[in-house]
Amino acid sequence: MLDNARLSALIGEIYDSVPDPARWDDIVGSLCRVTRSEVGTISIIEPRRRTVFFGSIFGPREITEPLARNYAQHMPFFDVLRNMQEGRVYLLSDMTRMIGARGRETLENTVMYREWNRPNGLTDSYCVALCKTPDEIICMNLVLREDRRPVSEEDRQLLATLVPHIMRAGKLGLMLDTIAHQKDVLHQVSTQMANGLII
Numbered sequence: 001m002l003d004n005a006r007l008s009a010l011i012g013e014i015y016d017s018v019p020d021p022a023r024w025d026d027i028v029g030s031l032c033r034v035t036r037s038e039v040g041t042i043s044i045i046e047p048r049r050r051t052v053f054f055g056s057i058f059g060p061r062e063i064t065e066p067l068a069r070n071y072a073q074h075m076p077f078f079d080v081l082r083n084m085q086e087g088r089v090y091l092l093s094d095m096t097r098m099i100g101a102r103g104r105e106t107l108e109n110t111v112m113y114r115e116w117n118r119p120n121g122l123t124d125s126y127c128v129a130l131c132k133t134p135d136e137i138i139c140m141n142l143v144l145r146e147d148r149r150p151v152s153e154e155d156r157q158l159l160a161t162l163v164p165h166i167m168r169a170g171k172l173g174l175m176l177d178t179i180a181h182q183k184d185v186l187h188q189v190s191t192q193m194a195n196g197l198i199i
Helices: 004-015 021-037 062-072 094-098 103-107 110-119 155-196
Strands: 039-046 051-058 122-133 136-145
Touching: 004 021, 004 155, 021 039, 021 051, 021 136, 021 155, 039 062, 051 062, 062 110, 094 103, 094 122, 103 110, 110 122, 122 155, 136 155
Parallel strands: none
Antiparallel strands: 039 051, 039 136, 122 136
16 A cells, blocks of 8 residues: 555546646556556547547557557447446446356457457556446556456555545546636637627
């Protein structure tokens, strides 16, 4: 578990993303380091269209580039993402149980697991639904190497402590973007109205 000073510093780093969304890549990297994960992503997933768009991605390029280019679209959990509770920390074993009794077998037979996870020694992951809408789910994934020690309850608790701050920072950033957009629209309308009145 992180000591209080390091935990506070990481939480501060998460909130630093609110005025500066470009910092999310660094934050995902920090989350990978504290959870001893090999790859970290924040993605926007559209389950019905079976599409994945990466907002942030961290890890060795030889692993992350094939993921973004070829394998994300073969992600095996499109059909169960709707069943995830927002903000809850899931492991791969939890996700496979949501598929059904043969979930692990189903996972291991997917293109993504056979051609990306297994060759890179990536056998477990944390998955969190940060935000759910009727059409999209924003997910955070932290993917673990097979040579990492097994995930403990303390590991899960650390991430569970950080997740509400990640969700809050993301929503605050979205609010600021919305406010900035509304101010810009208002400015354009008032400018055009002023021109119209002069005419």
